[in-house]
Amino acid sequence: MPVRVSKGLSSLSDEADLRRADSLAREIFSDVANKWALLIIEALGERTLRFSELRNEVEGISHKMLTQNLRMLERNGLAERKVHPTVPPRVEYTLTEPGQALRATVDLICGWTHEYFGHIESARRRFDT
Amino acid sequence: MPVRVSKGLSSLSDEADLRRADSLAREIFSDVANKWALLIIEALGERTLRFSELRNEVEGISHKMLTQNLRMLERNGLAERKVHPTVPPRVEYTLTEPGQALRATVDLICGWTHEYFGHIESARRRFDT
DNA sequence: CGGTATCCCAAAAGATACTG
DNA sequence: CAGTATCTTTTGGGATACCG
Numbered sequence: 001m002p003v004r005v006s007k008g009l010s011s012l013s014d015e016a017d018l019r020r021a022d023s024l025a026r027e028i029f030s031d032v033a034n035k036w037a038l039l040i041i042e043a044l045g046e047r048t049l050r051f052s053e054l055r056n057e058v059e060g061i062s063h064k065m066l067t068q069n070l071r072m073l074e075r076n077g078l079a080e081r082k083v084h085p086t087v088p089p090r091v092e093y094t095l096t097e098p099g100q101a102l103r104a105t106v107d108l109i110c111g112w113t114h115e116y117f118g119h120i121e122s123a124r125r126r127f128d129t
Numbered sequence: 130m131p132v133r134v135s136k137g138l139s140s141l142s143d144e145a146d147l148r149r150a151d152s153l154a155r156e157i158f159s160d161v162a163n164k165w166a167l168l169i170i171e172a173l174g175e176r177t178l179r180f181s182e183l184r185n186e187v188e189g190i191s192h193k194m195l196t197q198n199l200r201m202l203e204r205n206g207l208a209e210r211k212v213h214p215t216v217p218p219r220v221e222y223t224l225t226e227p228g229q230a231l232r233a234t235v236d237l238i239c240g241w242t243h244e245y246f247g248h249i250e251s252a253r254r255r256f257d258t
Numbered sequence: 259c260g261g262t263a264t265c266c267c268a269a270a271a272g273a274t275a276c277t278g
Numbered sequence: 279c280a281g282t283a284t285c286t287t288t289t290g291g292g293a294t295a296c297c298g
Contacts (some may be wrong), residue, residue, distance in 0.1 A: 001184050003172045008212025025242045028249055030164040032238075038162055051260055062292055067261065077245075077252025087298080088259040098245040104243055108234045109162070113154050116227040120157055180280055191272060194280065217279040218278085 031076060036061055036069045038106050041095065044079060045103040048094045078102060160205060165190055165198045166236050170224065174232040175206060177223045207231060 003013060031037065034060070043049060043057040055066055073079035078099035084090040095103060160166065167185070172178060172186040182241060184195055199222060202208035207228035215220040 003168055003188070024246070024250065028242055029167070029238070033162050033164050033167055035159040036241075037160055038158070063261090064293090065291065068291090075253055075256040076249050077256075078249075083260090086259095089261095091260060098241075098248050099247065102238075102241055105234060105237045106220055108237060109158070109231075110154075112231055112234055116230065117154070120205050120207075121153065121226050124204055127204040127206075156293095192281085193273090194271065197271090212280090216278095218281090220280060 024103075028076065031072055032078075033103065034069075036065050037073065040066070040069055040073065041078070041099065041106055042101050042110070044093055044095045045100065048092050050090060050092050054093065062121075073099065157205065160201055161207075161231065163198075165194050166202065166238050169195070169198055169202065169236075170207070170228060170232050170235055170241070173222060173224045174229065179219060179221050183222065184255070203246065 038052065039058045039061070043054060049057060051066070051070075054070075055061060055063070058066065060073045070079065070081070073093075074081050077096055080096055082092045082094070084092070166191070169183065169188045172183060178186060180195070180199075183199075184190065184192070187195065199208065199210070202222075203210050206225055209223045209225055211221045211223070213221070
């Protein structure tokens with residue numbers, strides 16, 4: 001039996017619904033489980049930022065990747081886009097409540113990285129010989 | 130100032146060390162923050178599995194991607210590879226303690242997905258019009 | 259300033275075939 | 279069965295140019 005990303009959704013009745021839920025869960029999963037998305041979420045976790053500020057915060061991200069990922073976050077309701085109709089335009093991005101909740105889990109991954117930093121470093125040295 | 134993945138590592142003294150730590154942290158981060166790696170970790174969280182079992186558990190993964198990700202997990206000390214010298218060969222993979230710890234955080238992401246399933250679904254519908 | 263579109267190269271990933 | 283190697287295709291992502 002395959003791994004069920006949505007194995008906790010006990011409220012869903014039949015197999016067909018479960019499949020639908022699982023397929024969406026996987027989709028969200030692979031949207032969000034990428035380096036740029038997670039780094040953007042980390043950055044927005046601190047405070048609301050405008051496009052150009054985000055470009056500076058998320059080191060090495062290109063214009064294109066930033067817009068692409070911001071659209072994705074917006075589409076999934078994780079970030080909110082607020083346009084100030086000024087000249088020049090000013091666009092601000094904020095995490096929504098679901099976004100903040102996700103951010104908390106991302107923080108845990110960061111915490112994990114710190115905790116096992118040494119383990120990983122030495123495991124690598126062993127493996128690379 | 131750029132986002133620091135390793136912002137919690139207060140034990141490190143000077144800026145140069147902090148940079149090294151941050152660069153490794155990012156590396157680990159992008160190794161681990163990918164769909165296949167996370168799904169493999171989820172699967173191995175349940176129990177020890179052999180290669181062919183993993184191929185069935187992790188739906189849609191190719192032979193190549195599976196070996197590639199397993200090597201990566203092994204290299205980082207997250208999974209252990211045990212070869213039984215039989216004919217035909219039997220190779221089993223198990224999560225190490227760091228791997229189990231990471232798995233716990235992946236579970237939280239799964240939990241998050243379930244919790245905000247509805248939010249995300251409706252956010253998408255709104256956006257896609 | 260922020261966003262879209264285009265072009266283009268490099269990396270990711272699938273398919274296939276071969277080995278211990 | 280598990281793993282490696284090779285080939286091909288698809289995607290990711292950088293650079294550039296242009297619009298509101």
